[in-house]
Amino acid sequence: MPFKGEAIDWVALDWIAVDWGTSRLRCWAMSASDTVLASASSARGMGTLLPGDFEPALLECVGDWLTPDSIVPVLCCGMVGARGGWLEAPYREVPCAPAPGTEAVLVESVGTGLAVHILPGLSQVTPPDVMRGEETSVAGLMACGVDSGLVCLPGSHSKWVRLLDGQLTQFSSSLTGEAFSALSQHTVLRLTIASDESEPDAVFAESVKEAVAQPENTLCAVFGLRPSALLDGLNPVAARSRLSGLMIGLELAGVRDYWRGADYVHVIGEPALVARYVAALDVVGTRALGHDPSQLTLLGLAAARQALRSGTCGN
Amino acid sequence: MPFKGEAIDWVALDWIAVDWGTSRLRCWAMSASDTVLASASSARGMGTLLPGDFEPALLECVGDWLTPDSIVPVLCCGMVGARGGWLEAPYREVPCAPAPGTEAVLVESVGTGLAVHILPGLSQVTPPDVMRGEETSVAGLMACGVDSGLVCLPGSHSKWVRLLDGQLTQFSSSLTGEAFSALSQHTVLRLTIASDESEPDAVFAESVKEAVAQPENTLCAVFGLRPSALLDGLNPVAARSRLSGLMIGLELAGVRDYWRGADYVHVIGEPALVARYVAALDVVGTRALGHDPSQLTLLGLAAARQALRSGTCGN
Secondary structure: OOEOOOOOOOOOEEEEEEEEOOOOEEEEEEEOOOOEEEEEEEOOOHHHOOHHHHHHHHHHHHHHHOOOOOOEEEEEEOHHHOOOOOOOOOOEEOOEOOOOHHHOEEOOOOOOOEEEEEOOOEEEOOOOEEEOOHHHHHHHHHHOOOOOEEEEEOOOOEEEEEEEOOEEEEEEEEOHHHHHHHHHHOOHHHHOOOOOOOOOOHHHHHHHHHHHHOHHHHHHHHHOHHHHHHHHOOOHHHHHHHHHHHHHHHHHHHOHHHHOOOOEEEEEOOHHHHHHHHHHHHHOOOEEEEEOHHHHHHHHHHHHHHHHHHOOOOO | OOEOOOOOOOOOOOEEEEEEOOOOEEEEEEOOOOOEEEEEEEOOOHHHOOHHHHHHHHHHHHHHHOOOOOOEEEEEEOHHHOOOOOOOOOOEEOOEOOOOHHHOEEOOOOOOOEEEEEOOOEEEOOOOEEEOOHHHHHHHHHHOOOOOEEEEEOOOOEEEEEEEOOEEEEEEEEOHHHHHHHHHHOOHHHHOOOOOOOOOOHHHHHHHHHHHHOHHHHHHHHHOHHHHHHHHOOOHHHHHHHHHHHHHHHHHHHOHHHHOOOOEEEEEOOHHHHHHHHHHHHHOOOEEEEEOHHHHHHHHHHHHHHHHHHOOOOO
């Protein structure tokens, strides 16, 4: 069941902010001064929907906020704009400002009191790479005054991002989170690895260090969890820490040009994952600062809404 | 349905050779001079069976070869001797001769006309590693006169093996095959990768070269298949070749100490996989010689049977 916010003062409602990812839909009722009046969410992420399902899924969350006589602008970011989403919002090529409201694509009027815009994703020519959703939280970070620096967005497809003078100049994605899940659930390692998350511990730190130093050993080291369990009694919690450390260490080895010599890295992610990346970066001697992704995404959407309001596509 | 061989001259039947892996059971009726009188197989691999299922599964294949009054020796190798198999046959520690018949473990008499022995697996202390089944095909290679050299056994858990003066001295396992399957089927790459095998092509060779040179880039390069498909139209067959090349290249980077400077490598595996490894080794300038695994396993079982017959555990 979706979580619906309380009834709101509809006079104050100015627009609706939407973060619509692969697995989740999050909506906020916003005032003209970008105060959050209410929020709502559901599990109807882009990955579960066909094109005709998006409008009903959105109305299920935000319908109670609407009045019969007004058209409320809605600004969405994330996989909702991917091929196979509600409407494909073309990629913008880096270097560029992330999440520019003036480039949002208007979904054809649907007669439901909503004027839905979808923000574009970002693309990079060399090496080929794409991003859809994360750039809005980076825009939120920039709205807080960070206009140059390094950002890490850990997850299924971890992103490393370079910012320079208000532009997102370069980025790199790694399959870290999905590789961890696929290896731990769909190989012989499933017999050896605990299913519950744990804190980053000494085994994690050692494994990060090992993978950064010897990334070429990954397939041997990963298989090695099984004989270590059979011969040396490696326990499932330690095995999980080790696989996590090996994968994150391999990611760090691949994006060494990003973090080497950096003063510090902004890490945007869920707290447990941020803790893991902060610990991993500590192993390689780089300081890191964690940030809440929902808060930054909302700030990024608000910045894009301001641009959209004052720009050519505004309502 | 199992494949059953024709009725055989039971007077000639001396013993039964069995290769019992995770996914398949293969049986050969053997004469005293190790001629194959008949063969049979089924899909009742160790991975599909509970301890009580092994005896009926074996009888389903070989029952027609038995006569009421005699006890036929059966010699098995493979995962049948793993924890969770029919009976755990303890690991022997390297360096040692692979697949020594005198170390086979006798399954308690089951009153069915069979005297079943299971060969031990191999273990290594540093780094921790295990092997169960592949060592018998290596013993077969040694029975052909190879008593020193390098052997590669590609597969779900690829093995690299060093032989010296008739001993298996060292080995290393990589999760290559399972990592390929898990990444291609259980991550976003499933949208991008063809399901059918193809020949090793130029994309494969380039990807091997890239991964051997820059193994640290694996998680970026692997994710990169998705944006390459979205932005540059990378086709699913080429994407599959590239993932395969990246994984095999990463394996080669990890076992560089094995193949570097070697005259050539013996590759034991199914023809399509052998072709892939021969092509990959060619990229790094190492010659390779392919061998059929069933034939070598049978030779290894025959050598073990001779030792068992003349040794302390013989029938």
